[in-house]
Structure formats: structure tokens, C-alpha cells
Amino acid sequence: DAGVTQSPTHLIKTRGQQVTLRCSPKSGHDTVSWYQQALGQGPQFIFQYYEEEERQRGNFPDRFSGHQFPNYSSELNVNALLLGDSALYLCASSLNRDRHTFGPGTRLTVT
């Protein structure tokens, strides 16, 4: 039984570009949450998707958007990349509000 998978593993982008990160939840899970983790800090909540809708959003600008598909997989899109967007992006899946299972993350570097 595969856990949470994320792609790509690493990504290098230029300031101003757009990026799409992908997440496949653990089998049986229906909820996906996205987090940004800067070096040396705890993960920061970006948003959560449930039943293909964004049901909660953290303190992130509209440049950050997402989507959840009928198979519960999810995408995180970031437009107009800034140097400060460089971070580890983590996806977590759960069965509604139950315990989180995290993926390995995507490390994004913006130059």
C-alpha cells in the first residue's frame, strides 16, 4: 500500500515563473493539506482540500492556488514566483479530520 507520493522531488525555477506541484494521497484518504516549510522552521499551513473544494486557507497570497481531483489527488500552483517562495512543500493526506500522513516533499528553489 503506497503512502503519500509527491512529484517532483526537486525543482529549480526562476523568479516570476509559475510552478505546479503534485500529490497523491494514501489509499483510503479523502483530504489533502499543503504546507510550506522554510529552512529551520515548522511547516506553515497553506490550504486544505476536501470533496474537491478548498475548505480552509492559511495566510498565503492568492498567488498560491490549488485543486483536488475526483480521485482525491491534488495540485499546488504558485504564480509569479519570488525568491522567498524557496522552501520544502509538503503534502499531507488524511481521512477527513483524522491523523495526517505526510509525503516526502518537493524542494523548490527559486533563483
Added chain:
Amino acid sequence: GIQVEQSPPDLILQEGANSTLRCNFSDSVNNLQWFHQNPWGQLINLFYIPSGTKQNGRLSATTVATERYSLLYISSSQTTDSGVYFCAVETGGFKTIFGAGTRLFVKA
């Protein structure tokens, strides 16, 4: 918004020692989770513990929701326990807030 404070921020142990990590939160929460992040960045869920006490091998956790704190106990520590331990709480909405973490290094 809710504040989540973890202590101590850093901890160095000799292999075999025991330790207690603390998580304080400033408001009532729907649930609380403890995670271990290894040096490669992978977050592992240790406990889902909105209240009460749970044990898993050498680890145990206690949450006293009425007093707004949780404790994570590590007994007979091993070098593989090194990493960062995070406490995370879910608020009245669906937002999960992480503390800043406790960085643990276990010496052989």
C-alpha cells in the same frame, strides 16, 4: 490566532537517556498530533492524541486539553531518535498549526 509553543528548543542526550518534550497551546483545539522529522525531511506521525495518554514502544504521549498542554516522552533514547519533533494542533476550522519544534540530538 492560536499560539503553539514547544520546549525545549534544543536537546542533546546521551544514548539510553530519557526525555520529556512539552507543547503548550493558547486556545482549545480539536486535535493534537506529534511528528518526528528525520534529517531527510520526512515527517512521521507519532501520535494523534486530542486527549488522554497513548504509548507506542519507547514513546508515549499525554494531552491535558483542559490545561492546554501535551507531553511527549522518549525513553531509552537511540541515535535514530535524532531529528526535530513537532507538535501540531487543529483549530476550530480545519487549519493545522505547527509549533517551532524541538531539535533532538542523541549521542552514541
